Amino acid sequence: xxxxxxxxxxxxxxxxxxxxxxxxxxxxxxxxxxxxxxxxxxxxxxxxxxxxxxxxxxxxxxxxxxxxxxxxxxxxxxxxxxxxxxxxxxxxxxxxxxxxxxxxxxxxxxxxxxxxxxxxxxxxxxxxxxxxxxxxxxxxxxxxxxxxxxxxxxxxxxxxxxxxxxxxxxxxxxxxxxxxxxxxxxxxxxxxxxxxxxxxxxxxxxxxxxxxxxxxxxxxxxxxxxxxxxxxxxxxxxxxxxxxxxxxxxxxxxxxxxxxxxxxxxxxxxxxxxxxxxxxxxxxxxxxxxxxxxxxxxxxxxxxxxxxxxxxxxxxxxxxxxxxxxxxxxxxxxxxx
Numbered sequence: 169x170x171x172x173x174x175x176x177x178x179x180x181x182x183x184x185x186x187x188x189x190x191x192x193x194x195x196x197x198x199x200x201x202x203x204x205x206x207x208x209x210x211x212x213x214x215x216x217x218x219x220x221x222x223x224x225x226x227x228x229x230x231x232x233x234x235x236x237x238x239x240x241x242x243x244x245x246x247x248x249x250x251x252x253x254x255x256x257x258x259x260x261x262x263x264x265x266x267x268x269x270x271x272x273x274x275x276x277x278x279x280x281x282x283x284x285x286x287x288x289x290x291x292x293x294x295x296x297x298x299x300x301x302x303x304x305x306x307x308x309x310x311x312x313x314x315x316x317x318x319x320x321x322x323x324x325x326x327x328x329x330x331x332x333x334x335x336x337x338x339x340x341x342x343x344x345x346x347x348x349x350x351x352x353x354x355x356x357x358x359x360x361x362x363x364x365x366x367x368x369x370x371x372x373x374x375x376x377x378x379x380x381x382x383x384x385x386x387x388x389x390x391x392x393x394x395x396x397x398x399x400x401x402x403x404x405x406x407x408x409x410x411x412x413x414x415x416x417x418x419x420x421x422x423x424x425x426x427x428x429x430x431x432x433x434x435x436x437x438x439x440x441x442x443x444x445x446x447x448x449x450x451x452x453x454x455x456x457x458x459x460x461x462x463x464x465x466x467x468x469x470x471x472x473x474x475x476x477x478x479x480x481x482x483x484x485x486x487x488x489x490x491x492x493x494x495x496x497x498x499x500x501x502x503x504x505x
Contacts, residue, residue, distance in 0.1 A: 185481060431449065
């Protein structure tokens with residue numbers, strides 16, 4: 169167990185190395201930080217930290233740099249997540265408030281996270297299977313052609329054309345629209361298939377062939393589809409990090425949607441800010457990287473995850489603060505939409 173002074177020395181080494189990307193020596197620690205001890209004492213503390221695996225000397229006569237174990241202890245002992253400034257919070261709110269639909273929210277979120285942290289941003293789309301139906305609209309396009317519009321409580325809008333076997337009267341479309349909204353509104357999409365099985369009995373016999381075409385399109389596009397995607401932004405930030413040897417592997421991992429979904433899915437508590445450092449990432453190509461994630465959603469209902477990925481030499485307090493703040497604003501937007 170490390171005492172408070174050694175923890176302070178480790179914290180100072182991490183902060184200086186993140187800032188300068190240079191090994192940290194005892195003299196620079198005394199000069200930059202108010203540790204109230206001599207360089208000799210600092211050297212003794214650094215020797216203990218090195219012996220216990222929290223820091224390492226990259227080469228003779230150099231200072232020390234943190235190890236994965238050192239970063240983990242630093243993150244675990246953070247007294248709190250660094251809050252964003254009032255100006256940063258206003259900028260986030262203004263930037264995200266201009267979004268007009270879910271796709272725009274996700275794209276703006278990716279850009280914002282990458283800009284705030286100067287890391288790679290990853291944002292998972294809310295899964296349709298976790299969403300509920302808010303409203304169903306039917307718009308006549310031609311005598312035997314409809315536009316089906318389904319809006320979910322997460323702001324997702326799904327549009328599909330429906331070809332019907334018979335001609336469509338305005339009154340018939342209105343009745344079908346009423347049936348769909350009466351029985352599907354508020355239902356989770358995972359429940360829609362079961363509910364729709366009972367809907368033919370709610371439709372007048374002469375209108376059932378056209379209604380069946382609409383029901384079939386809903387089933388094909390929503391019930392049977394698992395539309396989980398991750399949007400990535402700020403990949404150019406990788407060139408400023410410490411991936412000189414592993415950059416190709418990181419880029420290849422970021423191109424695989426399955427890998428990203430798995431990575432986000434392994435990030436622990438959905439509602440908390442989670443940090444996975446280096447080899448804690450199960451994905452082989454990302455074991456030189458760190459991932460900071462949290463969940464976002466409408467109210468207390470977590471719909472998906474977002475976060476940032478970068479080198480283990482990451483400004484963790486800033487990344488954690490940005491991820492948490494952006495997730496809260498995204499959640500507020502979805503709750504209001």
